[in-house]
Amino acid sequence: MATTFTDPKDALAGRAARQMRDHFGDSGLTVRQKLALTCRILFDGGHDSGLAGQITARGEAPGTYYTQRLGLGFDEITEDNLLLVDEDLNVLEGTGMPNPANRFHSWIYRAREDVHCVIHTHPLHVCALSMLEVPLVVSQMDTTPLYDDCAFLKEWPGVPVGNEEGEIISAALGDKRAVLLAHHGQLVVGACVEEACNLAVLIERAARLQLLAMAAGTVHPLPHDLAKEAHDWTSTDRRYQANFAYHARRALRAHPDCVAAGVAL
Template sequence: MAKTLHDAKSVLVDRAERQMDRHFGDSALTTRQKLALTCRIAYDGGHDSGLAGQISSRGQEPGTYYTQRLGLGFDEITEDNLLLVNEDLEVLEGDGMPNPANRFHSWIYRERPDVNCIIHTHPLHAAALAMLEVPLMVSHMDTTPLYDDCAFLKEWPGVPVGNEEGEIISAALGDKRAILLAHHGQLVTGATIEEACTLALLIERAARLQLLAMAAGTIQPLDPKLAREAHDWTSTDRRSKANFAYYARKALRGHPDCVNGKVEL
């Protein structure tokens, strides 16, 4: 006999959240392993654009972060060839050089102590939407983690290798988790690598949905109250970890070389 068919929505939400807390915990993956997996996940998700784009995560020491080596594509990143750099992009661990465009990561990390991972890429649909100089419009329940959480920079500041671009991009991002950069691409942030990885895949899907919908008609907005409810429901730490574990299992089937040894997900 069913016991929950007359429970209020708030009761069911609370029950589901407690169940997720029990079933989806922290993984044993290291930061390097998570970052290497994120590079492969991004590659499989259409985020590769030659050598463009950077994925980074804070290091243990203040003012340091891990990122990929310039000259390697996302599909070539392993836990062993990642670099640890400081805010001046000086290499502290690893061989090679970081992408000079990583400079604006330093600015975001300084402005946003809540951010521990940054993913900046030029995926096809986000880049195409950026060419139109229109903001991302969230109008589907799957993309509500980005509802009122994606900023927009309409003026392209040029190649982001100077401190000026770091100031502009970090200021435009504000307190949002994501930003669409006109004539450029996308950037997402996360309190965890898992959160940022989930949002990176999601913003490209959102851009693709928007382009398809714009080609067919006029996009209709979501009810703000319901959209905010969906944003909060889909943006929990446990949900990000569950999403990441799924994406990582897929990536490992195609890219078992990105981490050393066997990992449990």
């Protein structure tokens, strides 16, 4: 006989959270493997734009991070061809050079100790929205992890290879997890690769939904309290891990070469 039909919502939410802690956890993948899989996940999700964009994650030593080699597309990244660089973009491990636009990642890592992964890409719908110089509007349940968590930089500072752009972009991000960059693209950050990957997938979906809705009529806002509740409910490490595992399984089926043979999720 059912025993939960009179339970309040907070009790049911707590029950579900406890079950998620029991059933989901870290994949055991290395940071290199998670980063390589993220590159393939986002390639399949429409985030590729030639050689534009950078996906980075902190290294073990302070002031270091992993990134892809300039000249390789997201669909060519493997755990073995990633570079380890320092804040000045000197290569510490690997062969080749990093994208010089990685400089603003160094600024973000310095400004935000809580950030362990930075994803900057130029996906189609995000870029289209950025051309309109309007902020991202989160008005659908699936995209609520970005609710009140996406900043907007309206002024394009130019090619982000200087320290000025690092200061501008890191300041625009502030304490949020995402920023829409006008005439440019998107940037998301996370306390782990899984979190940032999930937000990157969602920001492109949110931009696409917004453009479709704007073309059809007026986008109506979500009720603030309910949207904040949904943001917090979906912004947990177990949710990131479960979502990432799903996306990674799809990527592994399509791109089994990106990580060592035998990796399973």
